[in-house]
Amino acid sequence: MGMESDMEIDPLDQHGTKRTAEEPEPQEHPRPKKIKALDPDVVNKIAAGEIIVAPMHALKELIENAVDAGSTSIEVLIKEGGLKLLQITDNGHGIDRDDLPILCERFTTSKLKEFEDLTSIGTYGFRGEALASISHIAHLTVTTKTAGSSCAWRAHYGDGKLIPAKPGQSSAPKATAGRGGTQITVEDLFYNVPTRRRAFRSASEEYAKILDVVGRYAVHCSGVAFSCRKHGDSGVSISTPASASIVERIRQIHGSAVANELVEFKAEDTKYGFRASGYATNANYHVKKTVILLFINHRSVESTVVKRAVEQTYSSFLPKGGHPFVYLDLEIEPNRVDVNVHPTKREVNFLNEDEIIELICTEIRSKLAEVDSSRTFLTQSLLPGIQTIETLHREQDASQTETTTRTSKGHATPKTPAATKRPYENNLVRTDSKVRKITAMLAPSIPSNDPTNPDLPPDSTTQPTPLDTTLQYETTNRQPLKIALSSVKSLRAAVRAEMHTTLTETFAAHTYVGLVDSRRRLAAIQSGVKLYLIDYGLTCSEFFYQIGLTDFGNFGLIRLDPPPKLVDLLKIGADAEREEQLSASADKTEAESIFANAPDAIAETLIARREMLNEYFSLQISDEGDLLTIPLLLKGYLPALAKLPRFLLRLGPFVDWSCEEGCFRTFLRELAAFYTPEQLPVPERKVAAEEGVGSVPARVDGEEDEEEDAFVEARRAQMLRMLEYVVFPAMRARLVATSRLLRGVVEVADLKGLYRVFERC
Structure with missing residues (x-):
């Protein structure tokens, strides 16, 4: 009985059910479902859904085709956000009559013949899927005329093939009147995909996205006139003449507030095979959201890596919450770019991505620093008798005026903009310490051959310290390795998965204050209006490990x-x-x-x-x-x-x-521990003096102790400079703060909190 009761099934048990004896036994091995090939029509609709997600994507493909055709004028007409009508007219070289039958078949293109041609492709559309995809989800009409043709030809397409304009008529292209170029009309987009069509909330929202696409190419494509308007409207939403410069195009599309604050930048490096140019706003302009017009090999793309790098570059120049406007035209050797990685070609991969972005951001940073003197700050009156560099220069000018004379004597007060409200002091954030510290203006005490300062001029008056070496930096022409090891990618992904967003932003916007305790490896940084105490030993260990992963194989x-x-x-x-x-x-x-x-x-x-x-x-x-x-691992930093x-x-x-993965992880951890700054002891004589001991007993090895103390002090001075000018600036640009660093960061002061305390006193 005991055994039978153990084998009974509880009717409330969710892991089994009762069945009567009359019920048949279930099949022990159910037959697997057969694999069948999808219907070609289903395949084409799936492909079309991957490429044409919204009307803006269809328009982007059509604009790129029009520019490839050598057009100097492109007109766009939109109805109901592009869902009812999307028409683009250009004056390019047109399409031959003989090519019209296969125009909308998949993978038909004039740009490629062999797969190897992808390594040198320099045009926009090249896979031959855009028109084919549109024809499967919309009614497509093409009217085109070449320079050698006596008339234009009009063709209608459906599901990638020629179809008659009306039932019973011939599907062959028909002769018609028309001007040189091509006009493509897309009607009833997603008419046969009702789920996709119902997903669009409003026509005005889709029209705004279309204007964004047209505006991007209108800024970039110099020598091409663009216009875009709604069907039924007499006026145009966008209109840029072919002769307009890039700045004028930005002014017409994004406004004078942006165009008036633009600075031009250029960067080029034959080693990495790229050339970049563009315009970026200076520190006088900022908005709540970053606007980046990014073109890689003349194709509008998006890149979160570029966006983040640009925002970190501007974090030193803009107030908290402020973001810039940047137009970047990046040209990379075609054999270094893989454009065939995204169905809509919205994303691309290219070699040396981190190095190229860093060079561009460095150039933008230098340009911003050059014009940073134009920023407007709240100032206070100068004390009587105080002179500034500006007033001294004015005194030396032969054409000085009476106003200049009064300013040089200290009687004038710098004007504050009337429209600017004076902020509360507890919300003020100090400027970058590298600019404001007086030590940055003094000559360094380390000779020019110091590895932490390779670019400093030689100083014959300084005495070499025990830590000074004769290391010199050399560059080689060795091409960086492209690491595609799955183990390295897995380790990098593990770091990103452990990222603490708030702490990363704190380090990305921090200002180094100073070294607090070299024995316990403590340093102070400021971020916003808060002061933090940092365990730089723990932080450096994680930072150098991340450098090891980022620069793996290219140390x-x-x-x-x-x-x-x-x-x-x-x-x-x-x-x-x-x-x-x-x-x-x-x-x-x-x-x-x-x-x-x-x-x-x-x-x-x-x-x-x-x-x-x-x-x-x-x-x-x-x-x-x-x-x-x-x-x-880091130029300018010398490990112990x-x-x-x-x-x-x-x-x-x-x-x-x-x-493999375990080897890379543990080796890089040991390498990071080697690079982590060592704990420097306090000299015995200094400890004795602080404890109030009158004198230190003389010892036989007293000279050796003094020499050791001198070495430690020299290393401490060197470490202080390396932390301030090398390590923490590099952390600001590259550190991904993980959750394990939380135990090494302590908030010690908050300016707003301090003001509350003072208000009660």
Whole structure:
């Protein structure tokens, strides 16, 4: 009975149901469903839905075809947001009568013959899917006339084929009157896809998107006149003449407020095979949403990477919440671009994306800095007798006026714009410390051959410190490697998945305040009106790990001259580890045996993998076991070479050599730990002085202590400059703050909170 009761099925149990004895047994192996080929009509509608998502996408394809046809005038007519009527008329070279029968068949094009032609394609539409897709979801009419034709030809299309204009008539193209060029009329878009058609909320919203597309190409396509209007309206929404300059086109489409604040920028690099030009607004203009007109090889595309980089560039120039307007024309060698990655060609991939974007943003930043003097700030009256550089220059001018004289004597007050309201002091944010700090105006105390300041002029009056070296930076013509390893991509995706958005924005907009404690590795930064205490040891560890992933396979080199023996360095690291283990471990014999054999075993491991270490990590080891180079992660930053032996020693037991992803992750973590700034001790004499001890007892090795203290102080001074001018600026531009960094960031002051405290006093 007990066994039977255990086998009974509870009727309330959701994992099983009762059945009577008369019910048939269920089939143990159900037959799988047959795989069938889709009907061609279904295939074509699916393809059309991928390419033509909205009327704006159909218009974009048609505009690109018109520009490819050599048009100098393009007219667009819209009815009900493009769903009822979308017509584009150009004066290009037209379409031959013999090509009209296959005009709307899929994959018919005049731009490609072989697949290899994709590596040199320089035109807009090239896959031959735009007109085919439109013909499957709309009624399409094409009227065209070439220069050698005596008349125009009109053809009607449906489902990619010629169809008669009316039932019973011939489907062949018919002769008609018309001007040179092509007119394409799209009627009743998505008439046979009712679900897609019902998804559009309003005609005015779709018309606004169409105006955005026309406006983008109207700005970019110099020498082409554009016009766009609604059906039934006498006036036009957009009208740009063919002779208008880019600035004038921006003025007509985006307004004078944008056009009056534009600065031109250009960037070019033959190494990366690109040339960029464009216009960006200066610091006097800002809006609530970033507007970027991005064209890559003359195709309007979108890029979140470019948008984020531009916004970070402007974060130093615009107030919080302000965003710029940027028009960027980027031309890249066709063999470096993969345009065939998106059905609508809205996205493209190209080589050296990060490097190219960084060069462009650097050029924009320099242009903004040049015109930054035109910004308007609230100022206060100068004290009597105070002179500025501007007034001194005016005094030297022979044509100075009476007003200039009064200003030079300190009697004039800079005018404040009347329309500007004075903000509350608790909302003011100080300017960038790199501009305002007086130390930035003084000559550095580090000679020109210091690796953290390679561009400084030599100063014969400065005395070299124990940390000064003769390192010099050299550039090579080696092309950067395009890393497509799935393991590296997985590690990069893991970092992005752990990103903390608020903390990332805090670092992206921060201002470095100063080093607080080099022993506990604490620094202060300001973001907005808040002051934070940062554990820069923890932050640098994550930052250098991310640099290792970003620049994987493309690290710089730090050459060691003369190159030390790898085994000797490992023995130094093993001796240091052994001393720590002996002081903490009771079993000294076991510790001695472990560290006696470790250097040779680890050296064999690294030498056996020297080709991989050189290719991916720039860690070069000769056949004889000499350590030639170590990786350079950040130009201007020199890691503590005293940590090199222990770093090499840890590559043996702490790197997972058994799998690819584990090996890359653990190696880069160890490399980041090596690059993380070390904890610098406080000199004993300084500690004694702070504790009130009258004098430090004299010791035999007193001179060595003084020399060690001098070395530590020199390293601290060097670390202070590297953190302020190299590490934290690089974090501002590149750090993706992950959630694990939250424990290393503490808010210590809030300006608004401090004002509340002072108000109660």
